[in-house]
Amino acid sequence: MDLSRRSTPADGGFCTYQPVVDGGACPWKLDCENCDNFVLSGADLLYWRRKAEQWRSIAENAPDDATADYLHTVFExxxxxxxxxxxxxxxxxxxxxxxxxDLRRPQDYFHRTWSTAFRARDLAALPAPDDTTGQP
Structure with missing residues (x-):
């Protein structure tokens, strides 16, 4: 998906739902991670890697194995x-x-690392890469 068409930043990605992009309210109450209009770009990778580390740390410090297993299941x-x-x-x-x-410095937003995005649900559904080629 090319983000050079209109989109708006969301927490950890971009929203492509046109009424929201135009300034309207989100009909899904900002539940971005479960929305088909939520997309991720290469610029979002480090953000999500940090979130994964945060969830792992919380699960490791859980009071019991059942809670840790639950947290891993929720984040899967x-x-x-x-x-x-x-x-x-x-x-x-x-x-x-x-x-x-380095997300602390201004970036070239027209570079394809920033401007090429993928639906989060499509990314989650990708098969594991073939071990011999390293490709999906």
Whole structure:
């Protein structure tokens, strides 16, 4: 998905639902992670990797195994989307660029690391890469 068409930043990605982009209210109460209009770009990879580390840390410090298992289960769809994002960025040859971004400095928003995005649900549904080629 090309983000050069209109989109608006969302928490950890972009919203492509046109009424929201035009300034309207979100009919799904900002439940971005479960919305088909929520997309991720290569610029979002480091954000989501930090979120995954945060969830792992919380699960490791859970008071019991049942709570830790629950936390891992809740985060699993997001973990699959992160893996899928890494796969497609690698296939496009821009994974290293995405991993090297310093989000504390202004970036070139027209570069394809920022402007090419993928639906989170599609990323989560990608099959695991073939071990012999490293490609999906």
């Amino acid at each position: 769809p997001t973990a699959q989307a992160i893996k899928g994002l890494e796969q497609v960025l690698a296939a496009l040859g821009i994974l290293d660029e995405a991993l090297a971004l």
